[in-house]
Amino acid sequence: MSPLVVKVKAMSQKKHQVRCNRCYTWHDKKKVLIKNPYRQFYYCPSCIQLGRIESDQFLYHLPEKHQTARLVPFNWQGQLSKGQKKISNQLTDFLTNNQSCHLVHAVTGAGKTEMLFKSIQLALSKGFRVGIASPRVDVCLELYPRVQQVFPKEQIALLYGDKTAVYQYTSLVICTTHQLLRFYQAFDYLIIDEVDAYPFSGNPLLEGAVTRSLKKSSKLVYLTATPSKKLLTQVIKGEMGYSHLPARYHRKILPVPQFLWLWNWRKKLLKHTWPKSIESLFNHQFRHKRSMLIFCPNIQWMEQFLQVLRFRWPNKCLLSVHAKDEHRQEKITQMREGKVDVLLTTTILERGVTFKDIDVLVIGSNHLVYQTATLVQIAGRVGRHPVFSTGCVYFIHDGVSIHMWQALQEIKKNNQLAIKKGMIDR
Structure with a gap:
C-alpha cells in the first residue's frame, strides 16, 4: 500500500x-x-x-493534492441583471469572509447558475477544489455542458450512479449528492443546488455526506427557490449568510397558477367523455400549437391517461416519461426541439430542466405527492426564456390543498416584492 x-x-x-x-x-x-x-x-x-x-x-x-494559485480561462459573454450581479458579488465576497455557509434564495428561472460563475472562477484561481452537487441526475446532466462551456480549459468530473467512466481527479466536480459519500475532506468550495429536492431534503445520510466531503476550512453554498424552515431559521440565527432574488433575469413576472376544479378527476379524466371546460382547454392548446408539460401523480395513472389522450387526438405527438424510463433523455430532447405536443411526466421533471415555450398542467394538484416546494418548482417550468417569458399554469384539483394555497401565495409574494424593488418591467 x-x-x-x-x-x-x-x-x-x-x-x-x-x-x-x-x-x-x-x-x-x-x-x-x-x-x-x-x-x-x-x-x-x-x-x-x-x-x-x-x-x-x-x-x-488519498490526501488532497496541494493546489496553487493559477490562471483560469473564463468564457462567458452574457450579462447579469442587477439582482444577479449583486448575488454574484456576494458569493465572491463570501469566499474571503469569515462565514462558512451561505444560502441563495432565488426564484425559479432567476439564473442561479450564471450567478455562480465568477465565484467558481475565483475559487479555482485560488487553487481551491470546487464541487457542484444536486440531488437530481437531470440537474447534473444539464449543468455539465453549461459549466464546461464557461470553463473550456478545465477538466470536469461528472459523477452519478450510472456513470461507467473511470474516476479521475479534477479540481472541478459536478455530481449527485449521493456521490459525495465517496469524498473525504475534499472540497474547499461546495455548492448544493436544489437543496430542497428529494432525496436530499431532510436526509441525514446525505447531510452527513456533505459534512464529510468538506475540508476543515471550507465554504458551503445552498441554492434553492424554496428554502426550508430549518434553513431560514439558521439564517435568522446568523448561522449562515443570505441572498434573496425574487425576480427572473428577464424582468417578467412569475406565471401565477390558475385553479381548475374537477370533481373526482381520477375517474373522469380516464373516461372518453370529458367535462366541457377540460376539453376546451386541450382544444385551445392544440389550436394555438402550444406544447404542454402535464404532471401526473403516479406512473400507473399517467400511462392510462396517455392512452385516453392518444385515443382523442391520434394525430398529435403524445409521450410520457418517468424516472425508470430508459428513453427519458431522448424524450426530453425531443420536447426541447419542439417535436412533442404533450409530454406527460411524474415529478421527476419538476426541476432541473428547461423548455423554451410551454404551458404546464398539474393533474390532481391536491394529491399528497405535490408539496408546496414541488408545486412552486412545477409552476417555474413556464416562462423561463426571455423571448417566451409568458405562459399558463393550471392546477386541476377536486379540493384546494394547503400546499396549493401556500405555493400560490409564495409565487404572488415574490412577484409583489420584485415589483416593489423595481425588478419587473410592467
Missing part, C-alpha cells in the same frame, strides 16, 4: 452507539449487530447501497 494512503476505521464506537465514518450516521449497537459462530461486528444500513461497511473494516483515502 502506498505510504500516501490514509487509513481510517470504518466505524467509531460509543457506549451504546456506533457511527459510520463513510456517511456519518449514528446507530444503536443492538440494531446493527451481526453475530455468528465465526465473528461479531456492526454494520451501517444507511449507506449499504454502496456496499456493506463493517466495524472491523477500514476506509482508505
